[in-house]
Amino acid sequence: MRAFAELLDRLVLSPQRNAKIRLLVDYFRAAPDPDRGYALAAIAGTLSLNTVKPAMIRDLLLERMDAVLFQYSYDYVGDLAETVSLAWEPPAGSVQTDIPLGAAIERLQRTGRAEVRSVVRDMLDHLDTSARFAFLKLVTGGLRIGVSAKLAKQALADMGDKDVAEIETLWHGLSPPYLPLFRWLSGEAEKPALSTPAVFHSVMLANPVGEGDLDALDPKDFAAEWKWDGIRVQLANIGGVRRLYSRSGDEISGAFPDVLDAADFTGVIDGELLVGGTARTNRATRTFADLQQRLNRKTVSPKLIETYPAFVRAYDILFSGEEDVRPLGFVERRALLADIVERASPQHFDLSPLVPFSSWEELDRLRADPPDPVIEGIMLKRLDSPYTPGRVKGPWFKWKRAPFNIDAVLMYAQRGHGKRSSYYSDYTFGAWTAVDGKETLVPVGKAYFGFTDAELEILDRFVRDNTIERFGPVRAVRAEPDFGFVVEVAFEGINRSTRHKSGVAMRFPRIARLRQDKLPRDADRLETLQAMIEAREST
Numbered sequence: 066m067r068a069f070a071e072l073l074d075r076l077v078l079s080p081q082r083n084a085k086i087r088l089l090v091d092y093f094r095a096a097p098d099p100d101r102g103y104a105l106a107a108i109a110g111t112l113s114l115n116t117v118k119p120a121m122i123r124d125l126l127l128e129r130m131d132a133v134l135f136q137y138s139y140d141y142v143g144d145l146a147e148t149v150s151l152a153w154e155p156p157a158g159s160v161q162t163d164i165p166l167g168a169a170i171e172r173l174q175r176t177g178r179a180e181v182r183s184v185v186r187d188m189l190d191h192l193d194t195s196a197r198f199a200f201l202k203l204v205t206g207g208l209r210i211g212v213s214a215k216l217a218k219q220a221l222a223d224m225g226d227k228d229v230a231e232i233e234t235l236w237h238g239l240s241p242p243y244l245p246l247f248r249w250l251s252g253e254a255e256k257p258a259l260s261t262p263a264v265f266h267s268v269m270l271a272n273p274v275g276e277g278d279l280d281a282l283d284p285k286d287f288a289a290e291w292k293w294d295g296i297r298v299q300l301a302n303i304g305g306v307r308r309l310y311s312r313s314g315d316e317i318s319g320a321f322p323d324v325l326d327a328a329d330f331t332g333v334i335d336g337e338l339l340v341g342g343t344a345r346t347n348r349a350t351r352t353f354a355d356l357q358q359r360l361n362r363k364t365v366s367p368k369l370i371e372t373y374p375a376f377v378r379a380y381d382i383l384f385s386g387e388e389d390v391r392p393l394g395f396v397e398r399r400a401l402l403a404d405i406v407e408r409a410s411p412q413h414f415d416l417s418p419l420v421p422f423s424s425w426e427e428l429d430r431l432r433a434d435p436p437d438p439v440i441e442g443i444m445l446k447r448l449d450s451p452y453t454p455g456r457v458k459g460p461w462f463k464w465k466r467a468p469f470n471i472d473a474v475l476m477y478a479q480r481g482h483g484k485r486s487s488y489y490s491d492y493t494f495g496a497w498t499a500v501d502g503k504e505t506l507v508p509v510g511k512a513y514f515g516f517t518d519a520e521l522e523i524l525d526r527f528v529r530d531n532t533i534e535r536f537g538p539v540r541a542v543r544a545e546p547d548f549g550f551v552v553e554v555a556f557e558g559i560n561r562s563t564r565h566k567s568g569v570a571m572r573f574p575r576i577a578r579l580r581q582d583k584l585p586r587d588a589d590r591l592e593t594l595q596a597m598i599e600a601r602e603s604t
Contacts, residue, residue, distance in 0.1 A: 066192060068096060069104050069166045070199035076210040085212055089220035093247070099167035102242025105221070107203050109214035112241055114173055116181045117204040119145055125186055129154055136537070143480025143487065143538055146201035153197060155190040162191050167242065169200060209482040214313065225250030230454045233267040235259065237314055262304035265314040266383055267454030268297065268335060271444060271461035278462065279425045286449075288395065289420040289428055291435060292442040292463060293378055294353045294558060294572075295339040296360070300377060302328045303387060309338075320362040323370050324377060327413035330405045331386045335452075336379040336417065339439070343376050343415035350439045353572060354560035379406050380417035380444075383452060391452035398452065432464055438602070441557060442466050468555040469571075469597060471496065471589040472580055474506055475550040478528040479539050481513065488521055489528040489540060492576065494552060496567070498591035506544055507567045507591055510554060515575030523579060524550070549585035553578035559597050569594045 072092045079085050089108075093101050106112035126149050127135060135152070142148045155161070169188060176184045185204070189197055202208050218236065222229040227250065238259035239246050248254035272278075297312040307325045309318045318325055321338070340355040342348020351373075358373045359365055382402040383391050390398055406416045420443065422428040432443045442465035450460035473494035481490035491513040495506035516524065527542070527550050534541035543549060555577040562570035569591070 066166050066169060066196040066200060067163050068092070069100070069203075070195045072104065073199050073202065073208065073210055074195070076212055080211070082216065085216060086220045086223060089212070089217060090224045093220065093224050093250075096166075098244055098247060099171075099242035100165055102244060102247060103167050103170045105217060105243055106241035107208060108210070108212050109217045110206075111214075112170070112203075112206075114170070114204050114206070116173065116176065116178055117185060119205050121182060121185070122146075122149055122201060122205065125149075125182065125189070126152060140535065140538060144482060146198055146205060146207065147486065149189075149201055150194050150198035153189055153194075159190045161193050163196065164188060164192060164200075166203075170203075173204065207482065221246070221250060225252075230267045231256075233314060233454070234264050237265050237310070237316060261306045261308070263301040263306040263308040263333075265299060265301070265308070265310045265316075266333060268299060268312050269381070269452050269454060269461060270456035271463040272456060272458055274445070274462045274464040284422065284424055284428070287445045287447055288399075289422055290380055290417045290444045290446070291420060291437070291440045292444045292465065293337045293339060293350070293417075294439045294441045295337040295356055295378070297335070298338040298377060299333060299335055299383070300324070300328055301333040301384075302331055303333065303384065317360070319364055320359050321375050322365070324375050324413050327410035330409060332382060332405060333384040334377070334379050334402065334405065335381040335383060336377040338375060339378055340373045340375050342374070343378070343411060343413070344418065345411035345415045350437060352439060352560050353558065354562065354570065374412070376413045376415065378415055378417050381452060394449040394451065395446050396448050428464075432466060435466070440466075465557075468557055468577075469559060470553060470555050470577065471593060472551050472583060472587065473509060473554050474544050474585045474588045475524070475527070475542055475552060476506055476508055476544050477539055477541055478524075485521075488525045490521055490525070492524065492552070494554060495544070496589050496591045496594060497586075498567075504546070506585075508565075509567045509569055509591065509594060510556070510571040510574040512554060512574045512576050515555070515577055516579070520576075520579050523581075544585060546586035547584055551580040551583040551585055551588050552576050553580050559594060561598055567591055567594075569598065 072088060075088050076085055079088060092104065096104065103112060122145060130152055138152055139145065139148045142151070172184060173181065188200060192200055218232045219229050221232050235246060235257055238261060239257060245254065245257040249256050299310045301308045307328055308316055309321055309325055311317055338356065339350050340359070341351035355373055359369060359375060379402055382398050382405065383389070385401045390401060403416055406414050420431060422431065428443060442463060445462040445464060447460045453460065473496055475492055476495045477493035478489040479491040480486055481488055491511065493508050493511050495508045497504055498507055528540055531543040532540045533543050554574050556571040556574040558572035560570050561568060
């Protein structure tokens, strides 16, 4: 556990991507099996330890610590795992030992719900402070070390001198502690053979259009498509096995059995998963909020399928039959894709339409005023581009619509995690509306990114100096018409929501600017957000 704890500490303190990869490679090479496989699973988010909950960890500490002292400590530290690891007092006579990571996880996996509390208590008693912190982060699933599954896969590829696309292809056919994977990467065994041929393949990604990016490019060399506000998926039907994956490779087949049942072609296609009606059925495509009703479910009812009918708007093909067509150019692949979609179920598949244009200026006008509110921009694809995994600069671009913007008032703040655990960096902001005839701020969103480190210092200082109430780790800050902090919030979309008191939900909100030049009374109103929704719905 100590080696894993040291890895976490160093990853948190290493902001550079390449430095993180080197740390991971060194750990994977040095750590024994199954420790390194479980560490990989924890970092990549594939480790499941559902029997350990944060509430249980807190209750264990309260057996040995005064509740008021714990609350003060937790409020100051801002992180449960760090608080417990520092405050935990083993009983007299306890001997601290280095419990191997794999042994700790497998012990928990063998433990029933009735015994898990005593097992966790015992391990906390025998671990030192650093290892205790790593253990708690591990079992609660809250590492927050700035390492994505993608970065971990790149480290695996570097470790074994392999192409990361090979790792992606194997990834979802293997499970922790990934013993066959590490034996192959270490040169001790052949490449693992997967039990299903319908594996996930690394997707091709687009680069955002930056200033001047299009100046040296000829519009005649590119095709344009609308960028739809759904989720990107990969649908595979190979060898009679059907699978639906998200763009990150997570299998979501259970939530969309209707789409899989309709996939009566052989091959692998790339597209956008949406809810509503396809262009072939002349029914309107619905919002991302409607799609969310079916996401993150293991199973769905017939009623849910009927209420939120899903379909794939196809825009590329990786395999036609069992033939790999990724080396072909975009135009050739699209012809193969069009043939498949033409013969597929019209309720479940349509072809992403091309957008005719003759100049970048014309396309920019179309981008700013698209024909459907579910469109969030333009995709540009070079006509001769092969389907290349990863984000290659040049062949594909995404050109999003300008984001929505409002001025909002800071209402609540909470400490962050990892290297931000000592800062109030998670913010809730509100807009004005009339409640019982009185002007009132109502929360309309949360954001924890978009600002610079210097701006974080300003926000954190304001929260500390102007806290008026505490709710555990959350701080309510002073927010009045003539005193408070105004922030400019940018967001990609907005929908109605019954889960939020304000009745609205923003998509991908971020703090774009600090508006210290404005008083809270000058911030936007809830009605402004409601008007944005109404304008989109009436389009």
